[in-house]
Amino acid sequence: MAAPLAERLRPVSLDDLAGQEHLSGKDSILRKAIERKQLPSMILWGPPGVGKTTIANIIAHTLGFPFFTLSAISSGVKDVREVIEAAKSQPNCILFIDEIHRFNKGQQDALLGAVEKGTVTLIGATTENPSFEVNAALLSRCQVYVLKALGEKELVGLLQHAIATDKVLQSKKIELQETEALINISGGDARKLLNLLELVVNALGEPAIITDQSVMDIAQKRVALYDKKGEQHYDIVSAFIKSMRGSDPNGAVYWLARMIEGGEDVQFIARRMLILASEDIGNANPTALIMANATFEAVSKIGYPESRIILSQCAVYLASSPKSNASYEAIGAAQAAVRQAGDLPVPLHLRNAPTKLMKNMDYGKNYQYAHSFENNFADQEYLPDHLRGTVFYQPGKNAREEELRKFLRERWKGKYGY
Numbered sequence: 001m002a003a004p005l006a007e008r009l010r011p012v013s014l015d016d017l018a019g020q021e022h023l024s025g026k027d028s029i030l031r032k033a034i035e036r037k038q039l040p041s042m043i044l045w046g047p048p049g050v051g052k053t054t055i056a057n058i059i060a061h062t063l064g065f066p067f068f069t070l071s072a073i074s075s076g077v078k079d080v081r082e083v084i085e086a087a088k089s090q091p092n093c094i095l096f097i098d099e100i101h102r103f104n105k106g107q108q109d110a111l112l113g114a115v116e117k118g119t120v121t122l123i124g125a126t127t128e129n130p131s132f133e134v135n136a137a138l139l140s141r142c143q144v145y146v147l148k149a150l151g152e153k154e155l156v157g158l159l160q161h162a163i164a165t166d167k168v169l170q171s172k173k174i175e176l177q178e179t180e181a182l183i184n185i186s187g188g189d190a191r192k193l194l195n196l197l198e199l200v201v202n203a204l205g206e207p208a209i210i211t212d213q214s215v216m217d218i219a220q221k222r223v224a225l226y227d228k229k230g231e232q233h234y235d236i237v238s239a240f241i242k243s244m245r246g247s248d249p250n251g252a253v254y255w256l257a258r259m260i261e262g263g264e265d266v267q268f269i270a271r272r273m274l275i276l277a278s279e280d281i282g283n284a285n286p287t288a289l290i291m292a293n294a295t296f297e298a299v300s301k302i303g304y305p306e307s308r309i310i311l312s313q314c315a316v317y318l319a320s321s322p323k324s325n326a327s328y329e330a331i332g333a334a335q336a337a338v339r340q341a342g343d344l345p346v347p348l349h350l351r352n353a354p355t356k357l358m359k360n361m362d363y364g365k366n367y368q369y370a371h372s373f374e375n376n377f378a379d380q381e382y383l384p385d386h387l388r389g390t391v392f393y394q395p396g397k398n399a400r401e402e403e404l405r406k407f408l409r410e411r412w413k414g415k416y417g418y
Contacts, residue, residue, distance in 0.1 A: 046147025049189025100124035101133035324396030344384035
């Protein structure tokens with residue numbers, strides 16, 4: 001029996017990898033590391049089906065080093081220690097761990113010593129933010145490579161490449177008329193896309209005329225209600241976030257229920273609400289961030305089924321809160337200024353002067369200590385000269401931030417348009 005289409009077409013070199021040019025390109029850090037055979041331990045972070053496992057296999061195929069594979073779903077500390085022990089007698093061993101975010105602290109700690117000593121070179125794959133899901137000690141010993149979602153052009157290219165080059169598909173009469181349904185159902189997951197293509201071709205028989213309607217008719221019978229690794233995971237959490245951002249508690253609890261019924265990780269849900277509380281509510285209701293953080297802490301201790309009540313309370317609260325993305329916009333504008341202007345020097349009056357030499361160089365000269373002035377405020381410039389007068393933060397039009405606007409207007413006398 002033939003292997004699934006996605007497996008048959010799995011690339012064996014970086015040149016064949018779909019997308020990820022920032023990692024596979026001629027001057028990319030990863031390609032250079034492979035060419036020099038100086039591979040760092042790494043975490044590959046990205047959505048499902050964008051090439052994480054493929055890159056690990058490419059590295060193994062290209063370098064020819066001893067290669068061990070573990071799945072965090074089915075492996076434990078004992079399995080990790082067995083691999084590490086085997087690696088001690090074989091130089092340049094690579095250990096690939098799929099879904100490393102599913103390893104608990106003890107399992108991740110078991111890797112630390114071997115990674116630090118170079119007994120193994122770790123390649124971990126994760127769909128979750130490693131800053132949250134990978135221990136800080138282990139993360140500090142790894143280079144994080146972010147894989148991007150595949151675009152429509154790349155996905156269509158994969159379909160055409162599969163039909164043109166796969167020996168099994170080459171033997172069949174296939175006409176690819178439409179691709180939108182294939183791409184939408186696969187959710188940008190290349191592995192799912194190729195396997196769906198094969199499923200549709202086999203179901204249609206010959207000639208296999210692939211249209212959006214034919215794909216939908218076949219896929220609706222097979223696609224699961226909620227796939228935590230596929231497009232449902234991202235589409236539903238997107239609808240959840242947009243419902244809260246749009247101040248619709250009804251939509252929020254419905255999409256929350258979809259995630260709960262699908263067995264979604266409670267911490268993943270709570271973490272997304274924590275981000276929204278700052279990004280979309282911010283200082284329009286500062287309590288939202290406190291509420292979301294308390295929710296994250298609570299569900300981390302409780303889990304299902306009781307955590308559904310806490311998640312619902314928080315989702316309803318966030319959906320029903322006034323909204324502002326002013327702080328989110330402010331940091332975005334400030335970061336853009338940093339990238340454009342570079343590392344501008346700190347104005348002398350704002351510099352610290354702990355030594356006599358620094359004082360002689362006018363560090364801290366003419367700095368006005370705010371508490372020495374009326375209303376604990378001194379009218380002085382806090383930005384580099386190149387950015388003097390730049391406004392990054394504009395308070396949102398809501399009751400709380402109107403209070404902030406009034407405060408800033410009184411202090412700065414309308415200087416920054418407040």
